[in-house]
Amino acid sequence: MNETYRFIGKGTPRKDGVDIVTGKARYIDDVRPGPMLHGKVLRSPFPHAEIKKIDTVKAKAAPGVRAVLTHADVPPWMTGMPRHVKVLDQRVRFVGDAVALVAADTLEQAVAALDLIKVVYEKLPAVFDMDAALAPGAPRLHDMFPGNVVSDFPAFGPNTLSKVVRGDVEKGFKDADFISEGTFGYENFANPLPIEPPGVIAQWEDEQRLTVWSGTQSASWHRWIMQSKMGFPDIRAITTQCGGSFGSKNYAPQCMFYAAALAKATGKAVKVSYTKDEHFGAFVLRLGSRFCGKIGMKKDGTVTALAGEWMVDNGAFSDMSQSQIAVGCGEAQLVINCENWNLSTKLVCTNRCPAGVIRGFGGQELESAFAPLLADVMTQAELDPVEFFKKNYVKPGGQYIWREGNLWTCRGKDYTKAMEKGAAEFKWKDKWKGWLKPTSAEGSQRTGVGVGIHGNADVGEDDSEAYIRLNADGTATIHASVSESGMGQRSSLCKMAAEILQLPLAKVHMTPPDTLVNPFDFGLVGSRGTYAVGSAVIDAAEDALKQLFGRAAPMLGVQSQDLETRDARIFVKGKPEQALTWSKAIGIMRSVTGYGEFKADYSVPNFLILFVEVEVDTDTGGIKLKKVTTATDAGRIIDPPSLHGQLFGALGSAGLDTAIFEETIIDKKSGHMLNMNLTDYKWRTFNELPEFNNIILETPFPTHRFKAIGIGEISTSPGPGAVLMAVSNALGKPLHEYPLTPDRILKACGKEKGNPK
Amino acid sequence: MIQTKNRQKKAITLTVNGNLHKLNIGDQPHEISPSYTLAQTLRETLGLTGTKVGCDQGACGSCTVIMDGKPVLSCMTLAIECHGSKITTIEGLADSITGKLHPVQDSFVKHSAFQCGFCTPGIIMASKSLLDRDPSPDPHHVKEALSGHYCRCISHYQVVEAVMDAADKGGQADE
Amino acid sequence: MKTFKHFDAESVDHVLAILARYHGKTALMAGGTDLIGVLKSEILPEYPKIIINLKTIAGMNTIKMVDKECRIGATARLADIAASGLIQKIFPALAAAAESVGSPELRNMGTLGGNLCQDTRCWYYRYPDKMGGRIPCYRKGKGPCHAVKGENRYHAIIGGKKCYAVCPSDMAIALAALDARVKIIGPGGSRLVPILDFYNVLCTILNPDEMVTEVRIPEPGKNTVQAFYKNRPREAVDFAVVSVAVRLERTGDVCKDACIILGAVAPVPYRAVAAEEAVRGRRLHEIHAADAAKAAVKDARPLSQNAYKIEIAKTLVKRALLSF
Numbered sequence A: 001m002n003e004t005y006r007f008i009g010k011g012t013p014r015k016d017g018v019d020i021v022t023g024k025a026r027y028i029d030d031v032r033p034g035p036m037l038h039g040k041v042l043r044s045p046f047p048h049a050e051i052k053k054i055d056t057v058k059a060k061a062a063p064g065v066r067a068v069l070t071h072a073d074v075p076p077w078m079t080g081m082p083r084h085v086k087v088l089d090q091r092v093r094f095v096g097d098a099v100a101l102v103a104a105d106t107l108e109q110a111v112a113a114l115d116l117i118k119v120v121y122e123k124l125p126a127v128f129d130m131d132a133a134l135a136p137g138a139p140r141l142h143d144m145f146p147g148n149v150v151s152d153f154p155a156f157g158p159n160t161l162s163k164v165v166r167g168d169v170e171k172g173f174k175d176a177d178f179i180s181e182g183t184f185g186y187e188n189f190a191n192p193l194p195i196e197p198p199g200v201i202a203q204w205e206d207e208q209r210l211t212v213w214s215g216t217q218s219a220s221w222h223r224w225i226m227q228s229k230m231g232f233p234d235i236r237a238i239t240t241q242c243g244g245s246f247g248s249k250n251y252a253p254q255c256m257f258y259a260a261a262l263a264k265a266t267g268k269a270v271k272v273s274y275t276k277d278e279h280f281g282a283f284v285l286r287l288g289s290r291f292c293g294k295i296g297m298k299k300d301g302t303v304t305a306l307a308g309e310w311m312v313d314n315g316a317f318s319d320m321s322q323s324q325i326a327v328g329c330g331e332a333q334l335v336i337n338c339e340n341w342n343l344s345t346k347l348v349c350t351n352r353c354p355a356g357v358i359r360g361f362g363g364q365e366l367e368s369a370f371a372p373l374l375a376d377v378m379t380q381a382e383l384d385p386v387e388f389f390k391k392n393y394v395k396p397g398g399q400y401i402w403r404e405g406n407l408w409t410c411r412g413k414d415y416t417k418a419m420e421k422g423a424a425e426f427k428w429k430d431k432w433k434g435w436l437k438p439t440s441a442e443g444s445q446r447t448g449v450g451v452g453i454h455g456n457a458d459v460g461e462d463d464s465e466a467y468i469r470l471n472a473d474g475t476a477t478i479h480a481s482v483s484e485s486g487m488g489q490r491s492s493l494c495k496m497a498a499e500i501l502q503l504p505l506a507k508v509h510m511t512p513p514d515t516l517v518n519p520f521d522f523g524l525v526g527s528r529g530t531y532a533v534g535s536a537v538i539d540a541a542e543d544a545l546k547q548l549f550g551r552a553a554p555m556l557g558v559q560s561q562d563l564e565t566r567d568a569r570i571f572v573k574g575k576p577e578q579a580l581t582w583s584k585a586i587g588i589m590r591s592v593t594g595y596g597e598f599k600a601d602y603s604v605p606n607f608l609i610l611f612v613e614v615e616v617d618t619d620t621g622g623i624k625l626k627k628v629t630t631a632t633d634a635g636r637i638i639d640p641p642s643l644h645g646q647l648f649g650a651l652g653s654a655g656l657d658t659a660i661f662e663e664t665i666i667d668k669k670s671g672h673m674l675n676m677n678l679t680d681y682k683w684r685t686f687n688e689l690p691e692f693n694n695i696i697l698e699t700p701f702p703t704h705r706f707k708a709i710g711i712g713e714i715s716t717s718p719g720p721g722a723v724l725m726a727v728s729n730a731l732g733k734p735l736h737e738y739p740l741t742p743d744r745i746l747k748a749c750g751k752e753k754g755n756p757k
Numbered sequence B: 001m002i003q004t005k006n007r008q009k010k011a012i013t014l015t016v017n018g019n020l021h022k023l024n025i026g027d028q029p030h031e032i033s034p035s036y037t038l039a040q041t042l043r044e045t046l047g048l049t050g051t052k053v054g055c056d057q058g059a060c061g062s063c064t065v066i067m068d069g070k071p072v073l074s075c076m077t078l079a080i081e082c083h084g085s086k087i088t089t090i091e092g093l094a095d096s097i098t099g100k101l102h103p104v105q106d107s108f109v110k111h112s113a114f115q116c117g118f119c120t121p122g123i124i125m126a127s128k129s130l131l132d133r134d135p136s137p138d139p140h141h142v143k144e145a146l147s148g149h150y151c152r153c154i155s156h157y158q159v160v161e162a163v164m165d166a167a168d169k170g171g172q173a174d175e
Numbered sequence C: 001m002k003t004f005k006h007f008d009a010e011s012v013d014h015v016l017a018i019l020a021r022y023h024g025k026t027a028l029m030a031g032g033t034d035l036i037g038v039l040k041s042e043i044l045p046e047y048p049k050i051i052i053n054l055k056t057i058a059g060m061n062t063i064k065m066v067d068k069e070c071r072i073g074a075t076a077r078l079a080d081i082a083a084s085g086l087i088q089k090i091f092p093a094l095a096a097a098a099e100s101v102g103s104p105e106l107r108n109m110g111t112l113g114g115n116l117c118q119d120t121r122c123w124y125y126r127y128p129d130k131m132g133g134r135i136p137c138y139r140k141g142k143g144p145c146h147a148v149k150g151e152n153r154y155h156a157i158i159g160g161k162k163c164y165a166v167c168p169s170d171m172a173i174a175l176a177a178l179d180a181r182v183k184i185i186g187p188g189g190s191r192l193v194p195i196l197d198f199y200n201v202l203c204t205i206l207n208p209d210e211m212v213t214e215v216r217i218p219e220p221g222k223n224t225v226q227a228f229y230k231n232r233p234r235e236a237v238d239f240a241v242v243s244v245a246v247r248l249e250r251t252g253d254v255c256k257d258a259c260i261i262l263g264a265v266a267p268v269p270y271r272a273v274a275a276e277e278a279v280r281g282r283r284l285h286e287i288h289a290a291d292a293a294k295a296a297v298k299d300a301r302p303l304s305q306n307a308y309k310i311e312i313a314k315t316l317v318k319r320a321l322l323s324f
């Protein structure tokens, strides 16, 4: 902590800041790589049907139309885990599922042609929730998933975590002082809903070479993961500025399939940009989650056993659900320190818009479903939840099985102090009056407080590579495949490099996110930017400096280790007059390139505690968020505004507000998604912001040179459970259902009685 | 019987960021259809892609531009109905010669009052318009003025700070 | 958006002439904040061939007092109504209603006429065509009201019959309480219709060859008090779950006369006559307000998911009555 830095820890302007505020920043709908056709998707009116006939003659003959594709003539590419999702299928599995594709000269022409495609469907019975999907005789969505259960878990190798079985639960329950049991759901199917709808532009350079531009979170995924789904073409993936992702736009396999298929059919570049309706109704939602089981606990908060089944609804198909289940199972072990586990999982298909990757990544879904059970057992024990979390969150030396099935030992830090600091700021001790007790009650206004925690061991997830090129003109170029979707990580990585190279920030640049010019990177998934990608960049910068000093040392007649650099000049330590410019050391027709890499490390979990105070109006059922405090330990803050932004994000992207108003509403007979617009899908407005404080400690972590870890991904996760707790306390009644809409609140208050006599 | 001119306009003129544009109405390339929204026209016809379209239904504010002194939603405005209007978009805020940022833009950069930045042009236009009308708003006014703007990343707190900071500076950009 | 022909209206007569000539194939465009959404989503099977821009009619956006009557032109913007000193002083309930609509940008665009004539927000009715096809329903002339057996948390609790969509207009609620009349002009001349008579269960009483030009509100008596309350999930960009507008005539603290209108509970603005009776001639306090609140919802027959609206309606009535 006593190290002082030139850039690290200071709020520096984002490198793309001026572009963003002047409108120059280019998002996918702003780029025009060349002349393009526009692709549109004809979508299914039925939740489940077989396509018997498609007549495309009229559409093909319509003005401007260049191609119309159906299941009969799309390329044989497949996505899904395991592979079960075609580009277009003869079977449609949710209202809004893709039926046919059109490419035309203009968007208007493409849209008009959709109306000319005539389809004959044979309707099939549909299932909209897990109970119906699992019932005997239920219609089967995919031939390869009998009973609508996906049992294949290839996500992270042969031992991918699909259950947690440790110790002896029977004994554990015997040792328990309190046992709680029940079934609780987190089945809002909330939408992370970045403001920008997804879009992809595809162009085939030749038979085997495909270029794709996309507004997504990771260029690498569009090359590396998509290659395997498309018969290994040589994909050059470029990402533009991304208008928010929250995981949902890590990649966009469907959009990319459509654009690439149409591009192949027409021999032209094709852009497929979803409308907001499509973004809502045919992109990705959060997993549905239900926990059915029991927990045993001792008086002092020691959890003695945890057993049950985690049921996960992934909608019509699964792309990353198994990965989320694996990580969710891992995260549960971080939050609950327990020796005896028997947690099984079941992944179920239903006729809904599919689930995708979303910030919270399984853990939010599991823990939110689990929150009422935890609350119940603590209520029995009359245990302060902060004390429970302090006792149970994984500590250095603690062990957990991570997503790939290996047992890891925590090398991280003890977060007790962060919890205490957060509690102090929030004034938890004053506001917490015990379980199911309001903090205050005046007339119809009742206030209550709640708290939740979350953590993820993904800060060192997967591998990264980076190059850094030192240029004779005293600039440095980072080659890393890092896209910008809002975390400011491209700037923060430049900062880390600038700190090591001691160059002004303005002299450090990063190549555009383009797989042609950059080495592999897993992308900014989870919270891996700071540690994983950061390590690769730091490593590359150090390697480059080593080479630079190696060249300069003989010129200055000293050893490498005697040298240091600042602002593109190399000095002999303690003898600033003995110096050399980079240009001299490098040579004007040369450059120096350093290489850095990072290998996955799951031993350093991050952590967030979130306190919330709500005010409930018992006469209208309305919930007002009064105050939110988060607390964490980041090791070392790289860029304060970016980190605060990530933590404020607790209120966005299907996070905390999934306990108050966020949900996807479908008609339970027809499967139509009804609130697919920003009026009916509720979100938090500027004039309803709670007071919000972030307490961020900086205890050095055993990670990289700057001893920092990432936090961004987890901020949405502790909120929903915390709100449930706060509202339950305010009303003096345990509430279990998400979201806590006015009808549920009024019912809990005994007020909504239906028809007045 | 009154004389009715049941004719559609043949062309419109728009002053966008101080530049006068004459646009013909029609269905040829480079013409605008009567159904074109102002957002479409700015972005596709005039190439001013700084104005963003988030929801295209009037509910997110990302397409906000200033028209004749007021913030309006360009996705819910027909271009053909903007004939003779003066429009300012995000591209028109910085000094066109020196490139010097408008104080609100400057303040947004200073406070990193954005994450993904997609909502930012709309929010800046609404903020600028607010400060034009009320140079010293309190935070409550700022929040009310921005209440129609969706920001999923939750940059709200930093936005309010940035707008207040710009207001405190009395419209002077940092040097 | 699919294309159409677009005419700028020069005068009301001009509008009438176009309406007559292209009978039923037209749509009137004021602020466009509602209409453009309807067109983009292609929710209706009939797409207009001609759009008539009303904003070009000179002088139809004014707000003025004439003979103890306030006249607000149909194209007056909601922002101007909300900010008008005249309205704020004499019709605070109307100013509050205008201020509660959508967002500042929407109020800069949306007009009074458009607000009164806007189409319903029922989510079945509004289902976008390109997401698998629009949903036919009773209101569209074919099929049942899907809300009855479907998702109906925002639908009518009173007076729904064949269609349970609610009237979404906030202005209509305040105007009804203020005893306003709508001026309609058509081929047969003009007529003044009380707001409550302006709506029928499927929409407004406007014929396809008519338009609204003005709203007239009588100046209230000296001892009149008024209030508008709106409950909604979100404090901006949101329609009412329930709204209430109240106008009371008082002598001292006794209520001489009352007009209580509930919004978003019925297909049309709902006049809570029984609630009015409960307070008429009485002192206003907790007990009478509670009685009135109960009476206000006595006709409520909620659907499967919207009984909570009854409770909210009661609360709003009570709070509005006790706010004076």
Ligand SMILES: Cc1cc2nc3c(=O)[nH]c(=O)nc-3n(C[C@H](O)[C@H](O)[C@H](O)COP(=O)(O)OP(=O)(O)OC[C@H]3O[C@@H](n4cnc5c(N)ncnc54)[C@H](O)[C@@H]3O)c2cc1C
Pocket: A679, B057, B058, B059, C027, C028, C029, C030, C031, C032, C033, C034, C035, C036, C037, C054, C074, C075, C078, C100, C101, C102, C103, C106, C109, C110, C111, C112, C113, C114, C115, C116, C117, C118, C119, C168, C169, C170, C171, C206, C210, C211, C212, C213, C237, C238, C239, C240
């Ligand atoms: C996100 C969002 C939020 C909203 N929130 C609210 C809200 O909280 N409360 C609320 O009340 N409304 C709300 N609205 C609805 C609507 O935008 C406003 O009510 C607005 O006032 C409509 O006026 P306009 O001039 O834009 O109408 P337009 O869209 O121009 O017209 C609406 C309809 O009225 C007809 N019409 C317009 N003028 C006349 C006339 N003079 N004579 C006859 N017919 C006419 C049109 O043909 C059209 O069918 C919201 C809309 C959106 C998009």
Ligand code: FES
Pocket: B052, B053, B054, B055, B056, B057, B058, B059, B060, B061, B062, B063, B064, B073, B074, B075, B076
């Ligand atoms: S894009 Fe115009 S309001 Fe959302």
Ligand code: FES
Pocket: A195, A243, A244, A486, B114, B115, B116, B117, B118, B119, B120, B150, B151, B152, B153, B154, B155
């Ligand atoms: S910064 Fe991403 S939506 Fe506002």
